[in-house]
Amino acid sequence: MSFTDLFIGILFLFLILVAALILMQREAVKREKTETQTMAEQIRQLQAKLDKAPKPQPDLPAFxxxxxxxxxxxxxxxxxxxxxxxxxxxxxxxxxxxxxxxxxxxxxxxxxxxxxxxxEDIPTDAQQDxxxxxxxxxxxxxxxxxxxxxxxxxxxxxxxxxxxxxxxxxxxxxxxxxxxxxxxxxxxxxxxxxxxxxxxxx
CATH class of the missing domain: 2.40.160 (Porin)
Incomplete structure (x- = not known):
């Protein structure tokens, strides 16, 4: 096997590896985008439920x-x-x-x-009640x-x-x-x- 054939084979493998990495990256980006959209939809649905839920009334002072x-x-x-x-x-x-x-x-x-x-009409510390x-x-x-x-x-x-x-x-x-x-x-x-x-x- 000549050096040229060996070099072409290595180059061919390198191109295949680069193409595989590009495809893997695209798949990862696509998956991440899908997960982000899914999470955003879940957050939107949760917020809608929270908006519909009755709001607790603030505590009123005793007087x-x-x-x-x-x-x-x-x-x-x-x-x-x-x-x-x-x-x-x-x-x-x-x-x-x-x-x-x-x-x-x-x-x-x-x-x-x-x-x-x-x-006797002035409460002491013992009469806090x-x-x-x-x-x-x-x-x-x-x-x-x-x-x-x-x-x-x-x-x-x-x-x-x-x-x-x-x-x-x-x-x-x-x-x-x-x-x-x-x-x-x-x-x-x-x-x-x-x-x-x-x-x-x-």
């Missing part, structure tokens, strides 16, 4: 802002004097019907008469009422934006009766809209 109002007061034996601003109150309500009243702004005159809080107990809402869409060691009160809803009534302050000098008004600034919970809606549509 949500329900109503905000200014409190005005004047002596019950009205002698011609005007209303005096007492405080601005925000009421936060929970779904189970409990309320937390927080004072946003306050006139110094509204607390000057209040007796100091007794030491007291911080987690709440009273049912006193205020509603139709009125408000409360009773404590320092005052007793009762209010009725007069208009969608006004409550009116009286409070009795239990001072050490004796009880004092005050005429009071809640002037509503905003309502954010349907629980407090009942009377307002009836008044507007009645």
């Amino acid at each position: 949500r802002l329900g109503i905000v109002f200014n409190i005005y007061q004047r002596s019950a034996d009205f002698d011609g004097g005007g209303w005096t601003y007492s405080r601005t109150v925000r009421v936060f309500r929970s779904p189970d019907g409990h309320c937390i009243n927080t004072v946003w702004m306050r006139s110094n005159l509204s607390t000057a008469w209040k007796p100091p809080t007794a030491s 007291l911080f987690r107990t709440f009273e049912p809402c006193g205020i509603s869409a139709s009125g408000d009422h409360w009773e404590s060691g320092s005052e007793t009160g009762n209010m009725k809803r007069i208009t969608p934006i006004l409550y009116g009534g009286y409070a009795v302050l239990h001072k050490k000098e004796g009880d004092e009766k005050l005429e009071m008004q809640y002037r509503v600034l905003g309502i954010y919970d349907d629980y407090f809209r009942g009377h307002a809606s009836a008044a507007q549509h009645g």
Whole structure:
């Protein structure tokens, strides 16, 4: 066998090897493309299922802002004097019907008469459970009422934006009766809209 024949044989084998590699590469690219398209289709189908699935509702806070109002007061034996601003109150309500009243702004005159809080009424570290107990809402869409060691009160809803009534302050000098008004600034919970809606549509 001559060197030329040997060289041609080696070249022929080399060309066959190159052709085989090219075919293998094309097959690999084709297979990879098919797998990519299949995966993309699976992702699309999965996303479609996720889009149709009901979305979980976000957790709501235990208490949500329900109503905000200014409190005005004047002596019950009205002698011609005007209303005096007492405080601005925000009421936060929970779904189970409990309320937390927080004072946003306050006139110094509204607390000057209040007796100091007794030491036994202040929870200690061993009474942490007291911080987690709440009273049912006193205020509603139709009125408000409360009773404590320092005052007793009762209010009725007069208009969608006004409550009116009286409070009795239990001072050490004796009880004092005050005429009071809640002037509503905003309502954010349907629980407090009942009377307002009836008044507007009645």
